[in-house]
Amino acid sequence: MTVTQAKPLTQKRPVFPFSAIVGQEEMKLALILNVIDPKIGGVMIMGDRGTGKSTTIRALANLLPEIQIVADDPFSSDPVDADLQSDEVRQRLAQGEQLPIAAKQVLMVDLPLGATEDRVCGTIDIEKALTEGVKAFEPGLLAKANRGILYIDEVNLLDDHLVDVLLDSAASGWNTVEREGISIRHPARFVLVGSGNPEEGELRPQLLDRFGMHAEIRTVKEPELRVKIVEQRTEFDREPHEFIDHYQTEQVDLQKKIVTAQENLNAVGIPHELRLHISQVCAQLDVDGLRGDIVTNRAAKALAAFEGKSEVDVDEIKRVITLCLRHRLRKDPLESIDSGYKVQKVFAEVFGLAEAE
Known part of the structure; x- marks a missing residue:
């Protein structure tokens, strides 16, 4: 995931600030490191329910600065970096076309537990391909997640085959869809984050090994810390924009630190x-x-x-x-x-x- 120059954070909708999250240091460190270097291979977060997993991941996506994209490309291709461009964008550049450029917030894409392979990978309209001679492709969640964060809650309950597909895409950076002899591929570079509760079962060791990192999170036991977390959440729910403003300086500093780390890696x-x-x-x-x-x-x-x-x-x-x-x-x-x-x-x-x- 390549990001642009750090800039002041603007709020479209209230999201709990990443820098305000108390505790869960393992999870926060693993997420930050994967954003700095997505080639680490994602993170599996296992732990108790109600410990702020999705809140933390959404907060991280909101923290990151906007990325430059090709405006009319469904895969959020990078206008400059060839490694982050779809084949169509590369072809257009080779023909000397001037591409429209836009800025976009890094997305966190939630993968629903009941998602089908077509919903995840995308589908090819065979009839249109055969009758009109064009590759009619309907992008899936992997296309939407390109250059962002793909989050799977309760990944240990997901079908093993689907987990395999996700891990393959995360490792290679590409998603390939083949139907009836027609093949389409597109860039699929994302930080893969899976979470789950060990009580509901673990992933098979062969699949677990393919996650770059494994973070454990536990319910906070210290009463003082629990009170602080409850107070923060209450304050955020009551006056979200005031709460966000209070952490604005820390958010911008952390954002700059991440961008600098990406540049110097x-x-x-x-x-x-x-x-x-x-x-x-x-x-x-x-x-x-x-x-x-x-x-x-x-x-x-x-x-x-x-x-x-x-x-x-x-x-x-x-x-x-x-x-x-x-x-x-x-x-x-x-x-x-x-x-x-x-x-x-x-x-x-x-x-x-x-x-x-």
Whole structure:
């Protein structure tokens, strides 16, 4: 997801400010890192009901600055970046056409639990294609979510085949629809966010492994904090615009920080020794494949960029490694996901730290 220059935030409808959200640090960090580098591969948020999952995700989408799009393109193609353009837009540019440009708020697209594959991927009008000789394509939710955030609540209750389709699109950045020998593809680059309650069942390990990060959220136990959350929500519901204005400075500062991190991400380095240690942790934890190594490296670099650093150090790795690896340790679908103790223990051993805090 590429964003334009940060600018003051304007409100079309009241959305709870991201910077006002109390607690749930794991979830907030994972979401911010995925926005900075969508190639991390999305985040799975598991935890109790009523803990502000959808509120937080909607707040993040609202926080981000507007993106530049080709105004008459159904896939929100980028006018400049070829990697974020549909085949039709590339063709029009190659023919020297002047494209109309508009600005658009980053979208958060909700995927309903009962959605069909056609609703998600889009449909081809075969009759029109055969009679008129044109590729008549009706875009689906993946087209709408391009360059935005796709949110699936209760993803663990979604059909495995549909989850597979979503993860394939998120990983490749493209959605391909084929019907009766006719094939259409379009860009589908989005931050995939899934959430669910462990009581209702976990995703199969093979699917869970394909989410870049796994955040755990729990109901806040401290009475003082619970009171603060209730008071904030009451104040927002009573006078939403006043509440939003109160956090405007923090919102703009956070927005600028994210934009700067996106711009500087490719310049962030990670020393060979630290990359070696990350892979050593993955090997000792018996993590299948190399996805864990890759995601941990990406997340650590995104966090370093967010903190304004030009090089990753041990602290960034420590903060992201549990989020990147805890859901990759299960070999048996009946096992529960490690809360983080096992990952932090091995991390401390490999990196030569006295103990994991």
